[in-house]
Amino acid sequence: MDYFKSPAFTTRVEELMAQNHVPGLAIAVVQDNETASAGYGHASLEPSVPCTADTLFDIASSSKSLTAASVGLLVEDEGYPEIQYDAPMSKLLPEDFVMPSVEYTEGITVDDVLSHRTAEKYRHDLSYMGPRAAQPDDARSVTRNLRNLPAAAPLRAKHIYCNMMYTVATHLIEAKTQQPFSAFLEQRLFQPLRMTSSSLQPARARERGLGDRIASGHRWDKATSTHEAFPPPDCPEGQGAGSVVTSANDFIRWVGALLRREAPISEEVYRGLVRLRSFPDPDARGLEPLTSPDLYAAGLEVHYYRGHAVVGHDGAIPGFRSKFFFLPGSGFGAVVLGNAEGAGAAAATLCRALVDAAIGVPEADRPAKGKGTEKKEKKNTDKAKEGELSKRETERPPQVTPLSAYVGSYWNPGYRSFAVQVKDDKLFIDGTDRSMGFTLVFDHVADQTKYGARFKDEHEEEEEDPLDAEFVFENGKAVKMGLRLEDAIKELIWFEREAGS
Structure with missing residues (x-):
């Protein structure tokens, strides 16, 4: 003090x-x-x-401590004897808590939800819709969408930080109280x-x-x-x-x-x-x-x-x-x-x-007082970085296929619809209607089908490593789009072109 x-x-x-x-x-x-x-x-x-x-x-x-305590109050409350740390979530929310496989559905407990042992990945944050969306999500719809999102690891095999499971915990609280x-x-x-x-x-x-x-x-x-x-x-x-x-x-x-x-x-x-x-x-x-x-x-x-x-x-x-x-x-x-x-x-x-x-x-x-800056300054100046980006642009194979062949809406059950557009002569996705709004700008890498998608959070700097992206063509038109939205999942997450788009 x-x-x-x-x-x-x-x-x-x-x-x-x-x-x-x-x-x-x-x-x-x-x-x-x-x-x-x-x-x-x-x-x-x-x-x-x-x-x-x-x-x-x-x-x-830091809010998560309050959420966990809210669950803890119900565990202690004799009015909710079914809510225990070792209780399976699917028994507490039988209609809503359904995972991609029976093993996960039946095995995940309240403890697993609160300790990030469910094998879901935090980047599935990009799957749920914020208030700006035509159909915003809530705690129940986030819970019901779990069945559409692939797990990143075997159950309890590793700690994988997952925001949405804490939202699921609030759905449990709302459903019971x-x-x-x-x-x-x-x-x-x-x-x-x-x-x-x-x-x-x-x-x-x-x-x-x-x-x-x-x-x-x-x-x-x-x-x-x-x-x-x-x-x-x-x-x-x-x-x-x-x-x-x-x-x-x-x-x-x-x-x-x-x-x-x-x-x-x-x-x-x-x-x-x-x-x-x-x-x-x-x-x-x-x-x-x-x-x-x-x-x-x-x-x-x-x-x-x-x-x-x-x-x-x-x-x-x-x-x-x-x-x-x-x-x-x-x-x-x-x-x-x-x-x-x-x-x-x-x-x-x-x-x-x-x-x-x-x-x-x-x-x-005690530590030296020189420490404590957000991060070390990078060796390259901003101008040098811009020069490197320009160099990479000239080294990439040229974009030959018309960008209009890629434009359209693509659907995945867990992530819903992404609209691929053209902006500043680049393929572009506006995901600002998501809970954690973002944009993707696509740079051609190879074969007119493989791309690097530069991810940018709203209000924060663009991530340095672009996401892998790929398109599948039929009859001269893209019919599928894959995005590596989860680093821990080996496969791309695939979206099908929606009819009429």
Whole structure:
């Protein structure tokens, strides 16, 4: 606590914000029954709005701890005796929870859903439709679409992070309690913990008159040295996996409840949340000194540092990053919320510094202060990269087949329809109606059928490695399109051209 309140900590926060181009950070800490908090920088740059500990942020995947706790409350509740961690999901949701094979359908349990052991892949995020779609998804439709999405590995063979399974968990809650997940959160968690500014979805926060406290997300444009600002998105189709909007002052109450087993978090609920279930990285690649491999519990990650258990989670969506942790043995915890991609690196560095201070690591044994930037600058300048791209363009075989032969709508049961268009003399897919909006730009690679599709998230940089893409022709016209939307699945995901397109 003393370190958090010191001028040295404030200086470090400001340094990291500048290094990582973060407009605003909000931080709160808890030590036993004492809390403290502060805001730094700006919640919004235009207009200029200061960031405070009451500024509201989309905390993305840090929300998963609340979803897992919601399930844990039902496990403890005698009114729902059928909901147990080892209960098969297909028995709880017999009409809705159907996987691509009987083995997965009958074998996946509540525990598997909460610990990312279902063998689904997170990039299936691109399969569900956001509010801008003609037919948006919800928790039930996301659950029912599982039957159309191939698994990436044998059941429980590996930890594969899967957002949609947390949305499936909220469908279970809604089906059993007969109330929206947002109402369940408010009644069972937010109200008892006096998290009076917390909501599910930005729209709900605005409905409650809290819109002027919501931070803008930001993307740093290196070419112009400016920030692009945008609001956090509403993602009802992704509830449970993310989309909780909260403040540092509110969320530290949640951390304190976990530390103190404060109602509604009983000892039994807590033990269900922190029980170790899976290994995200069994090879322990890049393991830092004095640190154990990460372990996944239920909506919480656990590792050991210098003999101390560190429990928490982080979150990331375009324009926002969050991180929280607590030390069960030391009664200390912290929350760091930021409104730019670079806030992730800043939060990681600050959380390590707070852990070191809480457990009494001598200054000489702490990491050098030069660390903590989002990523190392690449050796090539932007101009050099552009030159390399131009060189690759000239080396590619020419596009001979008319682009009109590829244009049309292509259908896959799990991913629904993708419309291939022409934009700037390139084949192009606009996927901004998806939950995690994106675009694909196709570059010809070989045989007029093989392409590299450059993937770009809304508001974030284009991915460096293009996706494999392929077309199958009949009678001079493309009739199938394959896209490698899942790195862990060897085969392309195939789409059939829709009749009449």
